[in-house]
Amino acid sequence: MAILGAINPMLSVGLDGDNAWRLADYVKRGGYRALRRILEGKIPQGDVINEVKKSVLRGRGGAGFPTGLKWSFMPRSFPGDKYVVCNSDEGEPGTFKDRDILRYNPHSVIEGMTIAAYAMGAARGYNYIHGEVWEIYERFEEALDEARAAGFLGAELLGSGFSFDLFAHHGYGAYICGEETALLESIEGKKGQPRFKPPFPASFGLYGKPTTINNTETFASIPYIINIGGEAYLEAGKPNNGGTKLFSVSGHVNRPGNYEVPLGTPFATLLEMAGGMRGGRKLKGCIPGGSSAPVVPAATMMDCTMDYDSISKAGSMLGSGAVIVMDETTCMVRALERLSYFYYEESCGQCTPCREGTSWLYKVLHRIENGQGRADDLDLLASVTTNIMGRTICALGDAASMPVQSFIKHFRDEFAYHIEHKKCLVPVDVQRAGSGFFTA
Amino acid sequence: MLTSESLKRIDREIAKYPADQKQSAVMAALAIAQEEQGWLSSEAIEFVANYLGMAPIAAYEVATFYNMYDLKPVGKYKVSVCTNLPCMLTGGVDAGEYLKKKLGIGYNETTPDGLITLKEGECMGACGDAPVMIVNNRRMCSWMNPEQIDKLLAELK
Amino acid sequence: MEIEIDGKLANVPDGSTIMDAAQQLGAYIPHFCYHKKLSIAANCRMCLVQVEKAPKPMPACATPVTNGMKVFTHSELAVQAQKGVMEFLLINHPLDCPICDQGGECQLQDLAVGYGGSASRFQEDKRVVFHKDVGPLISMQEMARCIHCTRCVRFGQEIAGVMELGMASRNMHSEITTFVGRSVDSELSGNMIDLCPVGALTSRPFRYTARSWELSRRKSISPHDSVGANLTVQVKNNIVMRVLPRDNEEVNECWISDKERFSYEALNSPARLGKPMVRVDGALREVDWNVALDYVAHALRDVVGNSGGESLAALASPQATLEELYLLQKLTRGLGSGSVDFRPRRRDFSADDKLAGVPWLGLRFAEIKDLDAALVIGSFLRKDHPLFAQRLRQLAKKWGKVSLLSVAGDDPLIKLHAQLTVSPADLPRALAAVVKAAARLKGELVPPGLEAVEPCPISEAIASSLLAGEKRALFLGNAAEQNPQAAQLHALALELARLTGASCGFLGEGANSVGGHVAKALPTALNAYEMFAQPRKAYVLLGVEPELDCHNPQQALAALKDAALVVVLTPFADGLVRDYADVLLPISPFTETAGTFVNAEGRVQSFQGVVRPLGDSRPGWKVLRVLGNLLGLPGFDQDSSEQVRDEIAPPGQEFVAGLNNGLAALPLSLAFARSGLQRVADVPIYFADPLARRAPALQKTRDAAAPMARMSAQTLATLRIGDGVPVRLRQADGEVVLTARADETVPAGCVRVAAAHASTAALGEMFGAINVERA
């Protein structure tokens, strides 16, 4: 079981035993009750969307956009095809929650997507699954077969007039396909290059048709919202931050893994659930929302609660809920160099500032890390990030820039030391010991 | 070019999409072709393109964009190690170095006996299990400490 | 929508972008990826501008205008963003302007002056990009200069209709390439050179032959097809160095075909005839003009005097200028002959005396985009009319239903509504089926003569598409005009037009297919076919190469060889002409003479010479005028080509008068019988005219590959011939040996053997019976 702990769990409730992912187990846990209630009770589409609005469920994919509001953008009376798409292309470094949802509770996503499709009048859906987690893709295909066989997917669901079919589409190694319009291009059989917006997917989405895209965890939360009601869901979290959320804790903790806690839970509690700092070492900094979120120094982090508003106040983002914990053995230059390599490598290459800027950032950081830094490099990096941010087609440009800006802002001395002394402030053997590879 | 078994699998993928959107199956079809042939030759890419009624260059764009496709022959086993930050913090980079030393090759190289190709990968969405690596795009291996790596290498024959 | 850009107000329709509005105001916003004819990519980010209340700069090319929007293109935010983008564009760029072919006409270079910084802050290694070989026309030698604007890729997908270039890989390693080592083969490919804002895609023939600032730019008109594309011809030291499109939205938009772009190489070809030549004691000798013209005048007078006016025939190319065509027919008639024509590839002239006016396209080019449906009958569309095909391609992409009824199933790269491919002999029958289907759909009586045909689902689909919507058009292509039953096709098309309310017209084979009618270069005695079928004593040929340009080259060549006198006015003196010509008079190609082309839509387009005539060559109209004088004929006293033109088309006329495709009663009849194998002859794009034939780069393309004997696998099997084996082809007394090739686009019972090629010149009728056996 990789959902290692929970407070007031919803997504991870009752996930015991090897067969928890099976349809029978899911139904036993109360699965598909929400869908049944909606279809059999002929609950109007608008009411479903309102319930989601009331829950103040915010998108779990990174941007935190209110889900109910997003659903209401879909043209209600559009005559042609409409689509719902699930974003399971989890590739943001530090994030591994969707994998566990699909591994242990795939039917919650299927049910959530089906409810969404009903609410928005879509007849077809796709779940785009990260290529690297192949067994998850295969399991999801199996879960789809189960759902189809049981009449939870297909024509005239549960004897209602509503039909919905859902398919899995796998990625094959491109982080950018997590960006929703790149993902749509990818389903269309093209390179995953983000589209310029507007038009937004709600008016011009998959195959040019109105489309709503949500994250896996977002969809998985829907059945619970319908079951317990939007208000109860909201109350489980805190105002403007409804519900519980899965946090993927990685890095220098004793028990890396996924933890489901109500939004608003103190960071310290989460850290404790994850077994505390490895080897009892000191927290140096934390990236609280996936690699694209600005790094937060230890002291500030310890004062945060885990919700959109608090993390934002600390100058970062809750993002996808990936908490990367770094202790004092971490060389911040090396850490940033690796991240900037990632963005350079994963830039789709389409627009100038991102294509050229990410490679420039990486090349300069690589120089610094290798003892060839120059006195004006930090200013150069800052200036290059300003020239990238807000000028690209999608948010990858920002995602590549924010770590650079925040690392330099909070750990400037360490970078300056590196440039001046051509070596690391944290001795190499200390860094090595920190990874625990040879000692574990 | 491809076995009837592979074609059947591709046809199943095509069926997932609207009838006029066969191109949507290109990623799956290329993956199936690669699974069958070990890598993607230009002939295979062109075959897939023609099968799906798209321009060969459009299929080539796809094959070169997603990094799990191999456009050059690789060893019998392709081992991709995640070295991204979360993994790096808990030994991903060290695991890569350990493998390099054990196999006597660097990243993007293949052992002289053609058995193993080593690749550096990006985040695999499994950072909690670091160090992680993937064998042949399919099998994810978690918590790969030296002992686990030795075991894996003994298995890959 | 009202929008304010830098304080200036504009009113634009809903759905416009900031870039649209700026262009309307004449405000310049720097850009690379944006192009008015291509989809919006918004990838270069050069066009970032400040929009009031927007927190970040917005790309003008992609941002829709909202009412009351305020845009600042020069504010600090905007300029800083533009400068930032420019810096990024330059960091990996080689900055090799001094040795770059694009130097002086590079958008990146131009903008870098305004938006680039002085010293580079980029101290890292630059990207290395390998060059690619993509064929004889486009050079991709310096791909490190590419700025990834994807204009070239979008051009292929959207305008040429075939994706040959793509952007492979990702991140900063993205590169523009063809599919592993392939060449770029589209007949419109050269436009990508114009579109490329930097020196990444350059013209291979032009490379390093001149710097842009050394070139003078002169206006001209393309002689290559009936569109009459507007050209800019670039000249250095009296030599044409390059040909580019000149924007004319109503004619060629901003495009030209590769034939139009690269044929100029022939203008400087060693095959050019430098001096007049006269055959003396069996051999051609160079002589002075006055000697040659005296000789011709005497010889013509002798033939006519001894054997009568009708012993003379004159044949011109439809590429000849209006003035040349006019003076040629005047000269011929002055000598007492009515045997003059400018339609060498025609076979059936039975509609000639029934024409209600000058046959033409039936509508203006610019109207094509508004059609609801179109049917093209008998055309190798893409290769015969690349730009016309392009217009239909855009139409089909929007809403228009485009159908094709032809004699080979070549892919027109158009999203077709319906396609029907039949043998040339069956073309009238297939068209008749559409007529009948249309009559039935309308509940009208089936026209007499069509009782025997039965519509198939495809002909019904075509008919119903032509009955729906407001504007529809029928176009008869070259293969319809050259068909042995051309008049029937014309009559059937008119009947279909009558039934459906569609317009009906001809695509036209040459630059002056309409102009030749206006110039009256039409026979009152023997037509272009008869003048060889019934050999004459003397021939005057103007810009035509009968062994390649005639419907039956075998017959034409025999007649020319037997003639007592053959006078050839031509820019070229290579090939068979040296065997049959008695006099060779060097005349100027279109770049060295003033003249006029009347395009398919009837548009009068006059042009001036852009360079002085090469060697001793002279403009054709002048040669004909002097000949007229020497022969003492009346009406040859014009001082300029304009004076000649004004006799034909009143000055200032934009379109010629009398355009009318109507026919006096011609009974419909489907009585044509045929037996045995039938030839289908296409005119390959780069053999279609004397210039293209002699352009070395075009001759290296795939479209210039040697003709083969193409047949369906079934036809091959019936003949017991294998794919790829040599076969002997026979028509009348001529035979050639070609390689057999299985080709499913060829209709059953037919062999496709190209015309217009030296290797097939020994054959006869383009669409006649043909014998095939293993060689």
Ligand SMILES: Cc1cc2nc3c(=O)[nH]c(=O)nc-3n(C[C@H](O)[C@H](O)[C@H](O)COP(=O)(O)O)c2cc1C
């Ligand atoms: C570079 C980039 C990568 C992204 N990756 C992911 C991802 O892996 N998973 C995800 O759900 N959303 C990702 N997103 C966010 C999506 O674009 C989108 O906002 C989200 O899927 C919407 O779902 P939600 O509203 O349920 O969060 C990414 C965005 C960007 C710009």
Ligand code: SF4
């Ligand atoms: S080759 Fe030229 S047109 Fe094509 S993407 Fe590069 S810069 Fe743009």
Ligand code: FES
């Ligand atoms: S011209 Fe607007 S982004 Fe390129």
